[in-house]
Amino acid sequence: MAQKVLDGLLKHHGSAVERTGSQHGDEIAWIKRDQLLEVARWLKTDPSMLFDAPVFVTAIDWLDYRPLNRPPSEAWAEGKPRFTVCYQLRSQTHRHRIRLEIELPETDPRLPSLSSLWPAFDWQERETFDMYGIKFDAHPDLRRIYMYEEFVGYPLRKDYPKEKRQPLVRRDDLPLNPIKAPGHGDR
Amino acid sequence: MATDAMSLKQLVLGHKDVQDLTDVEVEQPPDLMTVNMGPSHPAMHGTVRIVLTVDGERIVKSDIQPGYLHRCFEKESEHATYTQVFPYTDRLNYVSPMINNCGWAMAVEKLMGLTERLPKRTEYIRVIVSEMSRMTDHLTCIGASAMELGAFTAFLYFLKAREWIYELLEKVSGARLTHSYIRVGGVSKDLPDNFHEELTHTLNETEKVMVEVVAMLNNNKIFRDRMAGIGAMTKADAIATGCVGPIARSAGVDYDVRKDYPYSVYPEVEFDVPVGTTGDCYDRYLVRVEELVQSIRILRQCLKQIPDGPVMVDDPRVTLPPKTHTYNTIESMIRHFKHIVDGIKVPAGEAYTFVEGGNGELGFYIVADGTGRPYKAYVRSPAFVHLSTAGQLIHNHLIADVVPIFGMINMIGGECDK
Numbered sequence: 001m002a003q004k005v006l007d008g009l010l011k012h013h014g015s016a017v018e019r020t021g022s023q024h025g026d027e028i029a030w031i032k033r034d035q036l037l038e039v040a041r042w043l044k045t046d047p048s049m050l051f052d053a054p055v056f057v058t059a060i061d062w063l064d065y066r067p068l069n070r071p072p073s074e075a076w077a078e079g080k081p082r083f084t085v086c087y088q089l090r091s092q093t094h095r096h097r098i099r100l101e102i103e104l105p106e107t108d109p110r111l112p113s114l115s116s117l118w119p120a121f122d123w124q125e126r127e128t129f130d131m132y133g134i135k136f137d138a139h140p141d142l143r144r145i146y147m148y149e150e151f152v153g154y155p156l157r158k159d160y161p162k163e164k165r166q167p168l169v170r171r172d173d174l175p176l177n178p179i180k181a182p183g184h185g186d187r
Numbered sequence: 188m189a190t191d192a193m194s195l196k197q198l199v200l201g202h203k204d205v206q207d208l209t210d211v212e213v214e215q216p217p218d219l220m221t222v223n224m225g226p227s228h229p230a231m232h233g234t235v236r237i238v239l240t241v242d243g244e245r246i247v248k249s250d251i252q253p254g255y256l257h258r259c260f261e262k263e264s265e266h267a268t269y270t271q272v273f274p275y276t277d278r279l280n281y282v283s284p285m286i287n288n289c290g291w292a293m294a295v296e297k298l299m300g301l302t303e304r305l306p307k308r309t310e311y312i313r314v315i316v317s318e319m320s321r322m323t324d325h326l327t328c329i330g331a332s333a334m335e336l337g338a339f340t341a342f343l344y345f346l347k348a349r350e351w352i353y354e355l356l357e358k359v360s361g362a363r364l365t366h367s368y369i370r371v372g373g374v375s376k377d378l379p380d381n382f383h384e385e386l387t388h389t390l391n392e393t394e395k396v397m398v399e400v401v402a403m404l405n406n407n408k409i410f411r412d413r414m415a416g417i418g419a420m421t422k423a424d425a426i427a428t429g430c431v432g433p434i435a436r437s438a439g440v441d442y443d444v445r446k447d448y449p450y451s452v453y454p455e456v457e458f459d460v461p462v463g464t465t466g467d468c469y470d471r472y473l474v475r476v477e478e479l480v481q482s483i484r485i486l487r488q489c490l491k492q493i494p495d496g497p498v499m500v501d502d503p504r505v506t507l508p509p510k511t512h513t514y515n516t517i518e519s520m521i522r523h524f525k526h527i528v529d530g531i532k533v534p535a536g537e538a539y540t541f542v543e544g545g546n547g548e549l550g551f552y553i554v555a556d557g558t559g560r561p562y563k564a565y566v567r568s569p570a571f572v573h574l575s576t577a578g579q580l581i582h583n584h585l586i587a588d589v590v591p592i593f594g595m596i597n598m599i600g601g602e603c604d605k
Contacts, residue, residue, distance in 0.1 A: 024297050024538040053442075054429045056567040060554055067535035068557030074535075086552070088539060088567075092426050092440065095447055099539065120429030123575035131261075146254035146604060155262060162266055 003027070005098050008048055013039050018103075028099045033111045036102055040114050043089065043098070051098065054118035055088035057125055059132040063158040082106035085134055087114060087121070110135035113142075131156035219247060224589065226255045231593060234600055235574065244585045249578045253571070256604035264564035268530025269295050269371055272564065277365040279566060280602040282327045283545035285320035285356070287602075288369035289313050293450065294540035294551035295371045298533050305500050309373045310452045311493040315386075316368065317542075318482040318489070319356060322393070323349050324545030324597075325433075325475045325482075332472070332594030333404060336413045341400045348396045351389045358382070371531055372506060373499030383490055390483050401476060414469035418580040418592035425466060428579070429572045432547020434596065437474045438466030444543035456488045471595040505531050530559020539567075546570055546597055570596075570603040 006020045006027050016035035021028050031039055043051045061083055062076040076082070081103035088099045102111055113136035115122040125136045126145040133154035136142055144151065148168055153160050225236040234255035240248035260279060264272045276287040292313075296302050330345030353363050358379045360368035368375055404410050420430070425438035435442055443460040445453045461477035463470035499506050507526055512519035533555040541550035550567035573596045580592050 023536055026537075026539055053426050055548070056550065056552065056565070058552060058563075058565045060563050065556060065562060068532075070535055070557065088550075088552075092442060118429070119427055120572055120575065123571065127571075145252075146257040148254075155259065162262055 005049065005096050008046075009039070009043070009098075012046075013042060026099055027097065028101055030101050030103065033102050033104065036100070037112045037114070040087075040100070040117055044117050048094075050091045050093045051089040053090040053092050054120040054124075055090050055097070056086075057088075057114075057121055057128050058086050059128050059134050059156075060084045060086070061132060061156065061158045083109050083132065083134060085111060085128065089118075104134065109133060110137055112137050113139035115139055130154070133157065222586070224586075226252075235598065235603070237589070239586065239589075241586060244587075246581050246584055246586065246589070249581055251574060251578050253574060253603050256600040258601075258605070260566060260605040261564055264561055266560065268527075268559045269533060269561065270530060272561070273367045273369065274365060276566075277367055278601050279568065279605070280324070280545060280549070280570070280599045281364060282599060283320035283324040284364065284366050285313075285316040285368065286324075286542060286544045286549065288366065289317050289451075290540065290542040290544065290549050290551050292369045292371050293542060294538060294553050295531070295533060297538045297540050298536055298553060298555050299371075299504065299531075301372055301500055301502065301505065304502070305373065306497045307452070307494050308377075308496040309498050309500070311489050312374050312378060312498060313369065314451055314453065314456070315378075315486060315489050315493070316356065316359065316366075316374075318485050319352050319386075321545050322479055322482050323352050323356075325479050326352075328545075328594070328597040329400075329404075329472060329475055332591060333400075333410065335590045335594055336410055338404060338407070338410060341403050344396050344400050348393045351392060355382075355385055355389055358385070370499070370505075372502060373497075377498050386486065386490060390486060393479075394483060397476070397479060404472070411469060413588075413591050414472060414595075415467060416465075417468045417584065417588050418595065419465055419467040420576070420580065421466065424576075424579075428576045430547070430576060431569050431572070432544070433471055433474045433478060434573055435547065436461060437463035437470035439464060444541055444548055448541070450542060452489075452492075455492065456485050458485050468591045468595040532557065532559055533561075541567065544569060546573065546599070546602075549602075566602075566605060568602040568605065570599045571605075574598050574603050 003022070006029060009029055010017055010020065013035065016032050016039050018030040018032060020030070043049045062080065063082060064076070066075040083104040083106070085102045085104060086099055088097065090097050104111060111134070113121070113125055115125055116138070122140065123145060125139055126141070126143060128134050129136060129142055130144040130146055131154060147155065150168065151166055219240050219242050222239045222241055223236065224239060225231045226234045236252040236255065238250040238252070239246050258278070260275055263275055267275070272291055273288055276291045277284040279287050293302070296305070326345045326349040330342040330349070334342035356366060357363045359382070360366035360375070420438045422439040425435045425440050430438070430440070431442060439462055441460065441462050444450070446460055458481045461474045461481070463474050503522070508519035508522050513523045535555055535557045537552070537554045539550055539552040541548050546569040548567065549569055552565040552567065553561050554563040556562040577592065577596055581589050584592070
């Protein structure tokens with residue numbers, strides 16, 4: 001059933017699709033970013049597709065990707081697209097699913113927002129922006145959602161160290177070791 | 188479509204029609220006021236901040252700001268082995284941790300191609316603990332919401348029933364709340380002795396409590412006035428905003444992962460999926476009550492049908508060697524060590540796996556790179572999606588209506604903020 005979705009997509013928007021594939025029962029279509037909005041609109045409205053229900057948006061940062069037991073060509077290298085943005089869609093009528101993946105270069109991580117078609121993507125695109133720094137064009141309100149405004153960098157990027165701390169409130173006025181503050185410790 | 192939405196709105200809004208409110212507004216001062224609700228507010232489930240712009244008592248604009256409970260689930264998971272992620276999933280939805288455990292285990296099993304190979308007994312145990320977790324989730328949600336509307340007895344009765352289930356889950360897993368009971372390829376240990384009798388007894392007692400609470404709430408004037416017609420959502424809106432679970436079902440969306448994309452042994456048990464009509468808070472409450480009844484039905488069937496057998500799949504990639512071997516042979520010792528330190532080796536690939544959580548479709552999207560740690564782990568948390576619709580739901584309602592709407596959205600801070 002789901003293979004039909006990929007076939008239909010290739011038939012109607014073959015030029016927008018870079019490649020398609022299936023993995024573990026998930027149907028995936030890699031879409032060119034300049035035609036994403038057009039393809040998404042068609043997927044939502046075409047009677048044979050009717051992807052009316054949004055599921056999730058997220059991104060993948062391929063910077064450290066070096067899979068084991070695979071040819072080295074699959075590993076990430078300079079010049080390959082660094083980010084992939086995934087849109088998972090579901091059809092309430094036909095009960096099929098599809099994942100759209102859009103590859104983005106490191107220098108220009110932006111793509112059109114789909115929140116006008118599926119309102120649920122509003123917050124999820126904000127989350128992806130917050131965590132990966134992907135810019136969604138024409139998003140109504142692209143702000144950080146989990147982190148605070150003053151936060152610098154994008155925490156889920158692979159070059160953001162896990163141990164890095166950015167406390168919102170700096171207490172430079174406090175002594176480093178309160179026990180050794182005057183009045184304590186020296187009896 | 189527009190007329191449908193209008194008539195539904197008029198029908199469910201009842202005496203709280205927008206027009207009525209605007210009549211009152213004439214006597215109010217004309218300027219708007221900003222009110223902060225949260226992040227730490229007794230009526231908010233978890234920590235979430237809402238900046239409300241109110242016209243008198245009526246909400247005209249709201250900005251909902253989650254994130255106060257963000258604990259970097261995804262970043263931590265990328266640095267943990269697949270087995271070490273289980274404790275983190277416990278802390279996502281902390282009122283139904285077993286379902287989160289199951290979801291993560293199933294996602295890893297899907298990547299390893301183990302889904303079809305699990306022993307039957309494992310699948311039944313997983314369904315049993317999942318349904319028990321669903322019951323604790325709904326008992327908490329209904330009980331806490333009733334308490335916020337003044338019905339303290341209902342809260343205490345339901346928490347009493349929840350405690351029985353927690354005690355039983357503690358006997359099963361060893362921990363009351365953060366179970367970490369499920370493993371990739373099975374469960375950590377078999378059910379304890381007398382589990383059948385104790386669960387049967389608990390279910391019977393819980394049913395009695397439910398009769399009492401439902402009698403207290405269903406036709407209670409205050410409860411109905413506060414719930415019926417509040418925070419209504421149309422079917423089309425529920426689908427477009429990504430709502431799932433009891434919230435979507437109360438609006439008439441017939442979608443339940445257990446029926447539509449059956450997993451585990453759900454096809455082998457009989458149960459119904461309750462669907463509402465108006466999509467308001469009262470319908471959400473009724474759907475949850477009916478789901479409690481259906482969970483009890485599933486549990487009783489599972490107790491009858493559960494077969495004997497092993498509780499772990501027989502596959503050296505995911506199972507630890509037996510302890511007698513670990514302590515007596517060097518090969519098993521090494522295997523044990525590699526398993527713990529390097530983690531389960533999952534072949535490179537990506538997969539999205541979803542289960543029916545307490546709040547609806549709970550999914551895990553994993554990108555594996557062949558090592559023992561996920562390259563990327565993403566959780567599709569239903570609470571986050573539901574919270575994003577809250578701004579729309581509380582629009583044009585009174586400040587007091589925020590409480591039942593948030594109660595029935597059942598926003599779980601840990602899951603929403605990851």
